[in-house]
Amino acid sequence: MIDFTISDELAALRDEIRAFVTEKVIPYETDPRLTRHGPTEEMRTELVELAREAGLLTFQAPNRFGGREPSHVEQAVLFEAAGWSTLGPVALNCAAPDEGNMFLLSKIANEAQVEEFLVPVIDGRQRSVFAMTEPGGAGSDPNQLSTEAVFDGTDYVINGRKWLITGANGARTWIIMARLAPNEHGPDGPTLFLCDGQTPGIEIERVMNTMDRNYVEGHGVVVFNNLRLPASALLGEPGQALRYAQLRLAPARLTHCMRWLGAASRAQSIAIEHARARTAFGKPLGEHQGVSFMIADNEIALQQCRLAIWWACWTLDGGARGRHESSMVKAYVSEELFKVADRCVQILGGMGISDETPVGMIFSDMRAFRLYDGPTEVHKYAIARQVLRDPK
Numbered sequence: 001m002i003d004f005t006i007s008d009e010l011a012a013l014r015d016e017i018r019a020f021v022t023e024k025v026i027p028y029e030t031d032p033r034l035t036r037h038g039p040t041e042e043m044r045t046e047l048v049e050l051a052r053e054a055g056l057l058t059f060q061a062p063n064r065f066g067g068r069e070p071s072h073v074e075q076a077v078l079f080e081a082a083g084w085s086t087l088g089p090v091a092l093n094c095a096a097p098d099e100g101n102m103f104l105l106s107k108i109a110n111e112a113q114v115e116e117f118l119v120p121v122i123d124g125r126q127r128s129v130f131a132m133t134e135p136g137g138a139g140s141d142p143n144q145l146s147t148e149a150v151f152d153g154t155d156y157v158i159n160g161r162k163w164l165i166t167g168a169n170g171a172r173t174w175i176i177m178a179r180l181a182p183n184e185h186g187p188d189g190p191t192l193f194l195c196d197g198q199t200p201g202i203e204i205e206r207v208m209n210t211m212d213r214n215y216v217e218g219h220g221v222v223v224f225n226n227l228r229l230p231a232s233a234l235l236g237e238p239g240q241a242l243r244y245a246q247l248r249l250a251p252a253r254l255t256h257c258m259r260w261l262g263a264a265s266r267a268q269s270i271a272i273e274h275a276r277a278r279t280a281f282g283k284p285l286g287e288h289q290g291v292s293f294m295i296a297d298n299e300i301a302l303q304q305c306r307l308a309i310w311w312a313c314w315t316l317d318g319g320a321r322g323r324h325e326s327s328m329v330k331a332y333v334s335e336e337l338f339k340v341a342d343r344c345v346q347i348l349g350g351m352g353i354s355d356e357t358p359v360g361m362i363f364s365d366m367r368a369f370r371l372y373d374g375p376t377e378v379h380k381y382a383i384a385r386q387v388l389r390d391p392k
């Protein structure tokens with residue numbers, strides 16, 4: 001039976017996170033170190049230290065790494081609180097891509113890899129990347145992967161070009177997806193590798209100019225130029241990258257939904273304040289039916305999205321892989337929350353597209369949410385294929 005009762009303990013932690021974000025993090029939203037390429041590393045470090053002081057850093061980590069190991073439904077409550085500012089997840093170390101990477105590494109990295117590459121990320125001392133997408137290859141269809149790894153029995157040599165790689169600039173823990181060429185030593189095909197971002201052969205060509213500002217150091221174009229890695233750099237089993245990516249994607253899609261739900265709720269709260277205070281044609285904006293309908297539509301959408309997220313999380317907590325469920329919820333929530341943000345901009349009038357409030361930033365940051373971790377159309381394609389194959 002579905003039971004979404006929030007325990008007193010969970011409510012207390014949620015309130016603590018929300019108060020931390022409101023009091024300590026929101027003042028950074030106007031810091032010049034929040035650049036066109038996201039928060040700088042210096043700003044991230046400062047924010048992380050605040051969360052460490054507050055005892056809230058990486059609260060989602062497994063117990064064995066000092067975290068609180070919340071269930072998926074509990075995460076939904078806590079990540080929404082963290083998302084009240086787009087910088088909240090950065091401070092608390094539960095932002096993408098680190099959060100999804102930590103999850104994946106905690107599942108498939110061996111003990112030596114955990115010590116070298118996962119523990120420093122959980123501790124907030126190091127950032128991580130997941131390098132899959134390519135300008136002409138892997139994207140919506142990861143089977144188009146063209147970056148190649150050649151194994152000679154001792155080392156892997158990787159060549160290829162990636163883009164949209166979040167946080168590439170300055171990150172140390174690198175998860176790289178490459179197609180392992182047929183070899184006499186074992187299986188081939190899409191494979192994950194784990195290495196230090198300072199390894200010779202990893203070249204950051206440039207950081208792309210994008211619409212969003214909330215990912216640390218933006219999104220890089222990266223070239224692997226004869227990147228030579230030892231056999232120990234293999235992450236998991238050769239040829240299994242797409243299966244591991246799926247393992248990461250179902251929960252990672254949902255944590256994106258949770259964080260953006262927090263940001264959209266914040267935009268709604270600002271729009272409501274404005275609709276109460278600003279007048280036009282002799283009365284507050286909120287008393288005009290057109291505006292009140294937008295506020296009501298937002299309230300309905302926010303609650304529907306919350307319930308959809310909690311439902312998918314509940315299936316994961318019950319042991320399901322949640323691939324289909326997380327696809328449905330990601331497609332729905334990303335479309336609905338974007339409409340919420342758009343209506344908030346509208347209610348604010350011209351101020352809505354400016355930096356006078358965070359609503360304009362939330363709106364432009366949220367546009368990308370409909371693209372990453374599967375564009376809406378790809379999720380719909382997968383959902384339709386599933387129901388056509390297996391009608392109820």
Ligand SMILES: Cc1cc2nc3c(=O)[nH]c(=O)nc-3n(C[C@H](O)[C@H](O)[C@H](O)COP(=O)(O)OP(=O)(O)OC[C@H]3O[C@@H](n4cnc5c(N)ncnc54)[C@H](O)[C@@H]3O)c2cc1C
Nearest residue numbers: 130131132133139140164165166368371372373375377381
């Ligand atoms: C902000 C942001 C951060 C990102 N961070 C990372 C990262 O850290 N690491 C990484 O590897 N990648 C990252 N990406 C890339 C992301 O994973 C890809 O953008 C996504 O997989 C889509 O691939 P593509 O951009 O190549 O689009 P394409 O594959 O070229 O698709 C373009 C469009 O075609 C349509 N389409 C595709 N397939 C179908 C279909 N089956 N049916 C109908 N329509 C379809 C969709 O409308 C889609 O938007 C990031 C992207 C963004 C926007």
